[in-house]
Amino acid sequence: MFNGLIEIIKTMKINDIVDIAIIAYVMYRLILVIRKTRAEQLFKGIIILLILTKLSEWLQLRTVNYILSNAMTVGVIALLIVFQPELRRALESLGRSEFIKRNFFIINDDVQDIADVIGEICDAVQFLSRSKIGALIVLERNTGLNELIETGISLDSKISSELLINTFIPNTPLHDGAVIIRGDRIMAAGCFLPLTDNQNLSTELGTRHRAAIGVTEISDAVSVIVSEETGTISLAQNGRISRHLDIKTLKEVLLSMFKVKESKGPNWFKWGNKHAE
Structure with missing residues (x-):
């Protein structure tokens, strides 16, 4: 043999x-x-x-x-x-x-200062976590999410921590559902996301977390979640979720994902495509 x-x-x-x-x-x-x-x-x-x-x-x-x-x-x-x-x-x-x-393809990306975008997101997440206000923020990357954006209320607003916080305040019209961010703009709020079919997830994870994982299974988007019950910060990508993050770790992970060096002044990168669908 x-x-x-x-x-x-x-x-x-x-x-x-x-x-x-x-x-x-x-x-x-x-x-x-x-x-x-x-x-x-x-x-x-x-x-x-x-x-x-x-x-x-x-x-x-x-x-x-x-x-x-x-x-x-x-x-x-x-x-x-x-x-x-x-x-x-x-x-x-x-x-x-x-x-x-x-x-094989030429991608016309908008050039954005992602460090500032991530800073605004993290400032909002920190406040929401301390206040135990549930939130689901989706960062669009290369896969277009127009079909999901259309399920929510169109905003197309410049991103700011104040706007994100106000969006998720309980008993307001837009607090349910997800916020979808493209580049430096909040495209829509109150969006409905597909739930994951993964049966191996912890029973502690509710609908918000399962929706956050679900959208990362059908796209390369990144989801940031704040638990309404505990204020715990989580991050989902590629169908997997990392839980119990502090705000410093969340910021470092997001900067690392988009290959941004926080210590080198303005950080420009190609992100937030204009998807013509």
Whole structure:
């Protein structure tokens, strides 16, 4: 067996290595996309079904093999339907890759002083946390959120900590739902976000936190959450949530995400696309 493996390696060409590397990378990315989602369990079920199909063929269980083989044929169409959210996430992830953006598309980004934007957000979050006022702030990045912006009340206002605080004051018209920020502007408030389907989350997380995670599963947006019950600050990105952050850590994480050096004066970066949809 070992000698046979050596012979295979000797006969391999560069294109074979490239072929294997591409397949390995695709499988790796696929695993990352479906990990800890409902698709993970479905994927395990498909593997078991494939094994049973092959086993029934070896054991010459013709009726069982016929049923399983036809189930697999129909299952291809079912997979496209069941895995639609995960497939969408995978394709969006591919479209957001830096290599694609730099080499195939020209993106006209507005240049914003993100350090000031993050400062205003953190000032508002600090006040809201101390006052135990629930809040959900979504920072749009490369994936357009126009369909979610349209579910709320359009503001298109210059961002300020005072405006963010007033938006989330209880018993006001806009305090429910999410605020969506694009660049240095608050695009809308009271927006409805999709809830995550992740069943492995803590039962302590309510609708606000699940919505914050949900929007980061379908886009590259970043969500900042303030708990109404405890004042706890959380941050969600790529379908994952980090909880119990202090305001200093939140600011450092946001600056790091957008590659801004706080100690070097004005910090300019390309962020907040004008999405024409």
